[in-house]
Amino acid sequence: GDRMDLTTAGYRRLVPNFQHEALDIAVQPGTSPTAVIDAMSRRLDGRLSSVTNQQQDLDGQFSVYLSMMKALGWGVLAVSVAVTGLVMALVVSTLLARERTAFGVRRALGFTGLQLMGQLIAAYVPLVTAGTAAGCLAGLVVVPRLLGSFLATVGVARASLDTSAAIVGSIGGGLVALAAMMVLLGAGPLLRREPVTLLAQRSG
Secondary structure (H helix, E strand, O other): OOOOOOOHHHHHHHOOOOOOOOOOOOOOOOOOHHHHHHHHHHHOOOOOOOOOOHHHHHHHHHHHHHHHHHHHHHHHHHHHHHHHHHHHHHHHHHHHHHOHHHHHHHHHOOOOHHHHHHHHHHHHHHHHHHHHHHHHHHHHHHHHHHHHHHHHOOOOOOOOOOOOHHHHHHHHHHHHHHHHHHHHHHHHHHHOOOHHHHHHHHHO
């Protein structure tokens, strides 16, 4: 069960004419490295001290870092969703409390609750859309560079990191939809009330 690794000088003390040789084999895309290793092991039986699948080793080493980045990405997304929902809820609730009389007057003038909610969405969702679009564009440009810099610290000199614009756009669209939903949830119950109720509550 014990293992001992010797240097080339150590081997030459045991076998004076020992000559270390390393054989690197590049496998074409679509070819199984395991099949190549098995074939070489059978052909050079007894002449190989060790066989290493470098791609498998690299995948094993980087899987930890990639898992960390994936968890970090989901964490950032969760925080973004929570912050967006909280901010929109606070903005809408503050606006409704401050402009209750104005909304009551608009209802008295004939505006429906649906029209008033549409006005709120038109006032706030475009701002959220602009901020989300800017964040998505920055993420598409900055995140691959940050991840490349991170991998450089663990010995990866060059990495090709593709970021899916479709996935980033979907996430951005989800945040905008969340903002619109928070406006509807926050303003809906209040704006469906009768005008006299809104004005009376404000006067009281």
